Amino acid sequence: MRQARLAREPNASAATVGRSARARTAHHRRRRRHRRRHAQRCDVDGEKVSRRVRVHAQCATRRGARGATAMIRASSLASSDAAADAASMASGARGARGARGGGGGDATNGWDDGSRLAVAPGLDVTTVGFRAMARSLTSHARLWTEMAHHDAVERYKSNTMMRCEGARVTAQLGGSDPSGLARATAVLVDDYGYDEVNLNCGCPSDRVCGKADDAKTFGAALMLDGGARAAECARRMAEACDVGKQVTVKHRLGVRFDKTMTKSEDTDSYDYVVDFVENVREAAGVEHFIVHARSAVLGGLNPCANRRVPPLRYDEVYALCDEFPKCGFTLNGGVTSLEQARELLDRNDGALRGVMMGRAFYKHSCLLADIDRIIFDDDGGGAPRPTRADVVKKFGEFCDGALAAMPPMDHKERKKHCRRYFKVVDGLTFGTRTGGKIFRRAGDEMFDTYFGPDDNEPFSKRLWDCTQAVVDAETWNEELKNINPDGENTYKTSTKRRGSHRDRDSDSDSDDGDDVDGITDAMRNTTL
Numbered sequence: 446m447r448q449a450r451l452a453r454e455p456n457a458s459a460a461t462v463g464r465s466a467r468a469r470t471a472h473h474r475r476r477r478r479h480r481r482r483h484a485q486r487c488d489v490d491g492e493k494v495s496r497r498v499r500v501h502a503q504c505a506t507r508r509g510a511r512g513a514t515a516m517i518r519a520s521s522l523a524s525s526d527a528a529a530d531a532a533s534m535a536s537g538a539r540g541a542r543g544a545r546g547g548g549g550g551d552a553t554n555g556w557d558d559g560s561r562l563a564v565a566p567g568l569d570v571t572t573v574g575f576r577a578m579a580r581s582l583t584s585h586a587r588l589w590t591e592m593a594h595h596d597a598v599e600r601y602k603s604n605t606m607m608r609c610e611g612a613r614v615t616a617q618l619g620g621s622d623p624s625g626l627a628r629a630t631a632v633l634v635d636d637y638g639y640d641e642v643n644l645n646c647g648c649p650s651d652r653v654c655g656k657a658d659d660a661k662t663f664g665a666a667l668m669l670d671g672g673a674r675a676a677e678c679a680r681r682m683a684e685a686c687d688v689g690k691q692v693t694v695k696h697r698l699g700v701r702f703d704k705t706m707t708k709s710e711d712t713d714s715y716d717y718v719v720d721f722v723e724n725v726r727e728a729a730g731v732e733h734f735i736v737h738a739r740s741a742v743l744g745g746l747n748p749c750a751n752r753r754v755p756p757l758r759y760d761e762v763y764a765l766c767d768e769f770p771k772c773g774f775t776l777n778g779g780v781t782s783l784e785q786a787r788e789l790l791d792r793n794d795g796a797l798r799g800v801m802m803g804r805a806f807y808k809h810s811c812l813l814a815d816i817d818r819i820i821f822d823d824d825g826g827g828a829p830r831p832t833r834a835d836v837v838k839k840f841g842e843f844c845d846g847a848l849a850a851m852p853p854m855d856h857k858e859r860k861k862h863c864r865r866y867f868k869v870v871d872g873l874t875f876g877t878r879t880g881g882k883i884f885r886r887a888g889d890e891m892f893d894t895y896f897g898p899d900d901n902e903p904f905s906k907r908l909w910d911c912t913q914a915v916v917d918a919e920t921w922n923e924e925l926k927n928i929n930p931d932g933e934n935t936y937k938t939s940t941k942r943r944g945s946h947r948d949r950d951s952d953s954d955s956d957d958g959d960d961v962d963g964i965t966d967a968m969r970n971t972t973l
């Protein structure tokens with residue numbers, strides 16, 4: 446394994462291990478060139494420089510001796526007044542952002558593609574049903590599919606990719622074979638009509654990063670070689686896309702093997718992620734990076750802990766925005782309310798291209814109904830807001846239509862689909878007086894009682910009856926307004942929601958991630 450090789454070659458970094466001496470020299474030359482460029486780009490604007498100094502100082506703490514040099518470099522930049530060039534570059538940078546319409550307060554940030562607020566990919570969560578429900582609540586936000594391996598897509602075995610809900614939906618692919626990824630991208634773009642395809646370079650699950658064959662590892666493992674393989678994959682994917690469709694990359698700020706987060710590691714530093722972005726941008730022309738603002742710990746933490754233990758480093762994402770003014774960066778990780786998302790978008794002169802939120806929406810799906818108003822300044826022309834009951838009714842109709850359009854199936858298969866649909870509605874119960882636990886229990890009873898071979902009742906009716914039986918009418922029929930977990934129309938429930946797929950994140954002992962971050966149903970049927 447890479448770790449063992451690293452131990453044998455103490456002077457090698459994870460990015461260079463296994464490479465020939467020539468390749469290593471070239472790598473180091475590239476890094477030096479990059480650092481020089483980075484230094485030139487630094488701004489003389491006091492505010493920005495001090496933030497850069499801060500970021501470098503943080504990196505320095507992590508990197509020890511090597512970081513100290515970076516800190517000295519950063520501090521000397523802060524005091525340098527011989528940076529007329531840098532100043533003009535920096536204003537050019539701001540100009541580039543301005544030209545795309547960026548700047549604080551602009552409700553679209555200039556990119557009218559919904560990326561200002563994205564609903565994060567969630568395995569077994571952002572299913573076709575979830576996306577349909579989400580789209581009924583927000584017309585502006587960008588939705589994401591769950592990750593699917595390119596093999597599953599290419600063989601038309603991926604249930605989650607089979608339906609694209611119009612524009613502003615990103616399909617996420619996993620894999621590390623450039624040809625396979627290119628073929629799957631062509632299927633997604635040409636056959637299903639996705640306008641954006643994303644390469645997952647952030648999943649820390651052992652199931653995707655810990656494969657015996659290095660060439661088959663993907664997810665966060667694609668960050669280990671400094672981005673060389675990710676760049677090649679993204680390049681081939683971009684070649685497979687039509688004009689107007691884009692390829693993006695979702696990644697972490699670094700990769701490490703030390704779960705105690707105490708040792709500094711070469712693959713987990715600001716410089717390292719800069720190199721990664723630079724490589725992918727240069728080789729593949731990728732312009733939009735979605736950054737989960739923490740590092741991935743491989744081989745020590747399960748995916749659930751990997752979303753909690755490594756600290757968030759938002760500053761580094763903002764520093765990347767300065768570093769690559771022609772690229773867009775979406776910040777992801779730990780954002781819990783739309784107000785916080787708005788604040789992050791407005792921060793630093795509107796530097797971010799977008800904010801991505803995952804667990805907040807999975808757990809409390811009613812939040813989706815506020816996105817257009819709070820993030821995109823669109824109040825729907827004053828139309829009345831839906832109630833939870835409205836959403837369920839509409840969703841029931843969607844489910845009936847989707848089930849009818851599927852190839853003939855037996856009752857067991859139908860029940861499996863219906864269970865997945867039921868899970869979607871679970872997210873709406875957050876904040877109701879009844880709470881989710883009772884709702885889920887009622888759902889289990891419903892599935893045990895009905896759905897036999899002779900059951901001809903539409904799913905929408907079963908779902909409706911079930912919700913009416915347990916959820917109190919008051920919260921169910923209330924207009925969805927002021928929705929946030931502490932909002933006035935949500936009710937604190939004492940029910941702890943352990944064990945549900947919604948809160949596996951809070952369950953530190955369970956390794957939710959092996960069936961969370963990496964493997965979809967379709968992927969399970971595929972030899973990876």
Ligand SMILES: Cc1cc2nc3c(=O)[nH]c(=O)nc-3n(C[C@H](O)[C@H](O)[C@H](O)COP(=O)(O)O)c2cc1C
Pocket residue numbers: 565566567568569570591592617645647648695737752777778779780801802803804805950961962963
């Ligand atoms: C249940 C669950 C499933 C996830 N599945 C994926 C996935 O398929 N692809 C991916 O890139 N990230 C996946 N993630 C990570 C999220 O997209 C997101 O990066 C992470 O949860 C951090 O954002 P948050 O703090 O807003 O939740 C998943 C997260 C959760 C909780």
